[in-house]
Amino acid sequence: MMTMTNLKDDIFIDTNILLRYQIRNFPECPLVKQAVDKLFQEGHRIWISRQVLREFSGVCTRPQKFMNPISSAVIAQRIEAFMPMFDIADETSATSQAFLWLMKQFPIGGKQVHDANIVATMQVYRIPKLFTLNIADFKRFGSLIQLIEMDSTGNLTL
Numbered sequence: 001m002m003t004m005t006n007l008k009d010d011i012f013i014d015t016n017i018l019l020r021y022q023i024r025n026f027p028e029c030p031l032v033k034q035a036v037d038k039l040f041q042e043g044h045r046i047w048i049s050r051q052v053l054r055e056f057s058g059v060c061t062r063p064q065k066f067m068n069p070i071s072s073a074v075i076a077q078r079i080e081a082f083m084p085m086f087d088i089a090d091e092t093s094a095t096s097q098a099f100l101w102l103m104k105q106f107p108i109g110g111k112q113v114h115d116a117n118i119v120a121t122m123q124v125y126r127i128p129k130l131f132t133l134n135i136a137d138f139k140r141f142g143s144l145i146q147l148i149e150m151d152s153t154g155n156l157t158l
Helices: 015-022 029-041 050-058 072-083 095-107 112-125 135-141
Strands: 011-015 044-050 088-091 130-132 146-149
Touching: 011 015, 011 112, 015 029, 015 050, 015 072, 029 044, 029 130, 029 146, 044 050, 044 112, 044 130, 050 072, 050 112, 072 130, 088 112, 112 130, 112 135
Parallel strands: 011 044, 011 130, 044 088, 130 146
Antiparallel strands: none
């Protein structure tokens, strides 16, 4: 019997995807959950970073229009529970160097710094694709990464 090697692309998920995948109160939760589950089922390696975990914690512990803050203790437990599902990209000196290179190549300021750091992390770990709901924020990096978009029915452009 012949076994085939899994050649599915690695995919990095942005904080807005992780939030909707893990927290039912977030808009688009059912569609994002379905899309991410399908990526796992298809054999994609799904990545997040320590930055995404910090951003996830920050968003969940502050008031939102559609939900009350969740306690830090509860968020810590949730993160511990879901972390084994994902590959975690640590920030290294190589990530810092990639980030500085991006700062020199692209106009970046304010909150865009966080997006650039995600792209730097993806570059260091050779993750080619990013699943985000903020496509416009990452278009400037289109020569370096492929953006995955989700349509209104939860289908993805891979």
